[in-house]
Amino acid sequence: MDKIINIEDVKWIKGGQEILKDINWMVKSGEHWAVLGLNGSGKTSLLNIVTGYNYPTMGDVTILDTTFGKASIPEMRKRIGVVSTALERFDATLNNQTVEDIVLSGKFSSFGIYQEVTDKDRRKAESIMADLRLDYLHGKYYRTLSQGEKRRAIIGRALMTEPDLLILDEPCSGLDILSREDVLGITESIKERESHLIYVTHHIEEITDVITHVLLMKDGEAVVSGKKEDVLTSENLSDIYKTPVKIHWENKRPWLSISSK
Numbered sequence: 001m002d003k004i005i006n007i008e009d010v011k012w013i014k015g016g017q018e019i020l021k022d023i024n025w026m027v028k029s030g031e032h033w034a035v036l037g038l039n040g041s042g043k044t045s046l047l048n049i050v051t052g053y054n055y056p057t058m059g060d061v062t063i064l065d066t067t068f069g070k071a072s073i074p075e076m077r078k079r080i081g082v083v084s085t086a087l088e089r090f091d092a093t094l095n096n097q098t099v100e101d102i103v104l105s106g107k108f109s110s111f112g113i114y115q116e117v118t119d120k121d122r123r124k125a126e127s128i129m130a131d132l133r134l135d136y137l138h139g140k141y142y143r144t145l146s147q148g149e150k151r152r153a154i155i156g157r158a159l160m161t162e163p164d165l166l167i168l169d170e171p172c173s174g175l176d177i178l179s180r181e182d183v184l185g186i187t188e189s190i191k192e193r194e195s196h197l198i199y200v201t202h203h204i205e206e207i208t209d210v211i212t213h214v215l216l217m218k219d220g221e222a223v224v225s226g227k228k229e230d231v232l233t234s235e236n237l238s239d240i241y242k243t244p245v246k247i248h249w250e251n252k253r254p255w256l257s258i259s260s261k
């Protein structure tokens with residue numbers, strides 16, 4: 001599989017409003033992308049196209065060899081892991097589960113284990129917990145975890161099916177800087193698991209070394225896309241943030257400051 005995502009001339013019109021405008025986006029095997037844009041720029045709408053929850057009004061979409069309109073979207077979805085704050089609506093169910101059961105339940109399309117679990121599944125969950133530095137939380141209930149630990153447990157859950165594509169939609173929102181670094185630290189392990197990462201954010205400093213490519217969204221348009229170093233320029237970022245900004249790099253991570261006018 002050479003192309004992971006291939007979106008050509010996609011429009012998405014909803015309620016008479018053109019929310020996505022002529023989007024072209026190709027993600028190739030081995031690449032890890034960040035999707036960056038202000039609130040309302042269309043990031044989630046685009047990701048909902050990728051997962052098949054929004055159907056394009058016009059254009060062609062192929063995700064993981066599945067061409068929309070020609071093959072089964074539910075089958076394709078089994079190969080995609082999604083972590084977003086929308087999952088917080090399941091918190092009441094998760095609260096009374098241990099971290100290891102939450103990770104294990106990723107094997108099923110339910111929060112909770114209602115089907116048989118094999119020793120192999122348990123070993124896989126253990127290995128994910130070790131990689132995501134969650135093993136110190138063994139036996140702990142979700143409700144007792146910090147926000148950062150909760151996010152890491154949910155990411156661990158998404159890895160149980162060994163997804164070809166892992167979408168992290170603002171996984172660090174609401175976290176303090178230390179918890180944020182903990183969550184960002186585990187993206188390295190995702191790379192080693194041969195999953196392709198799509199990391200959605202409006203904070204440029206969350207673009208870690210793992211990310212190879214960036215797509216910039218503005219007002220429903222994919223303004224620029226390509227290699228991280230080429231896309232993340234002060235000029236491009238001033239355009240999408242609609243204000244003069246300057247980028248600088250530290251420890252291979254980009255940081256932003258607002259330019260004085």
Ligand SMILES: Nc1ncnc2c1ncn2[C@@H]1O[C@H](COP(=O)(O)OP(=O)(O)OP(=O)(O)O)[C@@H](O)[C@H]1O
Pocket residue numbers: 014015019037038039040041042043044045046202
């Ligand atoms: N189902 C829908 N029906 C009507 N309008 C929608 C729908 N989904 C999104 N929109 C509109 O599309 C625009 C883009 O929204 P979207 O959630 O994709 O942006 P975003 O970049 O993910 O924003 P945020 O960073 O705030 O999550 C917004 O103006 C939003 O109100």
